[in-house]
Amino acid sequence: MHLPNWVLMSVLMIADGFILNGPSGPLVAPLGSSVVLPCYVDKPLPVKDLKVEWRRTDSETLVHLYQDGESRAEVQQQDYHDRAHFFTDQIQHGNFSLCLDSLTAEDEGNYTCKVYSQQDSGETVVQIKDVERLLVSGSSRSISASVGEDVTLNCSVDSHITPEHIEEVSWKKTDEDVEILVLLYQNNKTLLDSSDEQYRDRVEFFTDEIPKGNFSLRLKNVRTEDTGVYMCQVFAGRLSAYTTVVLERLDSTATKRVRTVGFIHVFLPNIMMFVAFVLWGVTEGFLYETIFCCALFILRPLMVIHVAPYLKMSGW
Structure with a gap:
């Protein structure tokens, strides 16, 4: 009978003299956060000839390796460089847990912790599931304004995503299959010179609100030709999401x-x-x-x- 992964994770795996422990269920964490994948023994193992190996079970990708008394970061897969590390000072106490930083949606899946100690060995499986996706929200209703007024087009990023993990936010006017760049935020900076000429000096972000994930756009001195559909698109890591706002016919x-x-x-x-x-x-x-x-x-x-x-x- 085939057992589901969450059942396997709750089992203590016994291997020739030592018991390797894992979590009792799947791990859930927000996008961009750090998560600890537990793997430990009840009593310390001899450090001599000790080898600890973390791999993705779906692809056998090497996430991290401890061997010959040190972490071997140079052999881990490129995607995990500077993101996956051991608690090196805890290994001598039997703690082989792995810390995975800057969590992405691609990190979802099963991970195997394999421990080799002299003639003994053991393994356990840890699952990361339901990494929160990038959520971008705007206004559910069309926006209207009079010519010459200022108007705010709403765009908010889920609060779990910190500004340092947001690589780019772009506001574009998307009428008639033509995209016009209204304003661009990139590498923690607002690039005012990137705006199309018709919007230059008339658009801005609410700078104090950006740390809260608020990338709403202020459009000043509204003109009749400003009516249309505006798209706020956000890029964070390998993820992207967007929302649209409709600016209706303007009244004089x-x-x-x-x-x-x-x-x-x-x-x-x-x-x-x-x-x-x-x-x-x-x-x-x-x-x-x-x-x-x-x-x-x-x-x-x-x-x-x-x-x-x-x-x-x-x-x-």
Whole structure:
């Protein structure tokens, strides 16, 4: 019967005189963090002729090796250089655990710890699973603004990803299969000169918010031609993710004032008539007529509120 990996990990493997211990279940850690893969014995082993080998079980890739009294970093696979290391001072106490830094999604999988001590040997399996992916979120609704105003396009990176692990953030306008670079953040710097000419000196990040993973874009002095779809794309290690924000048709200040005056003309008379009929009902005592008239004058503005989004979509 084939046993699943998580069962194998919970088993203590006995090999010719010493017991090699591993974790009781899979290891879960955030992207970019460090994780310790446990592998240890209950009592110290002789350091002479001791060999500890960590490998990926899916590919036999050598993650790290301890041999001849020292860590042999020069023989480990390139992807693990400067990322995988032993607790060297603990090996003499029987602790052969491996620390893996800057965790990536590709690090998910099974790892085998093999220990050779003179004539004895043993191994255990450790699984890393569910490394958190790169998550980028923006605004769920379209953004609108008046010509000449400033507008904020939202883009946030999952809080588990620290800024030093973010290699690049780019804002692009992606209308009609044409990408226009709006602003670029790369190697912990905002590259203002990278912006397309039509956006230069009009876009910026909220610098104080970047350490929190907030890469929202401020677009200043909005123009009519700024309408369209904007994409915020984030690169961290071998991962990338993006979100999009839609900047809707922009209203001029004059159009906005006309619309405001129009709504006032609809609401104000109806509200005044509603109040007048309430007072009339109180003083004259015509209950049913008052209720009917009040309902009529309160339903009119409510109907306008209901149809307002459709009027906006139609360009009113």
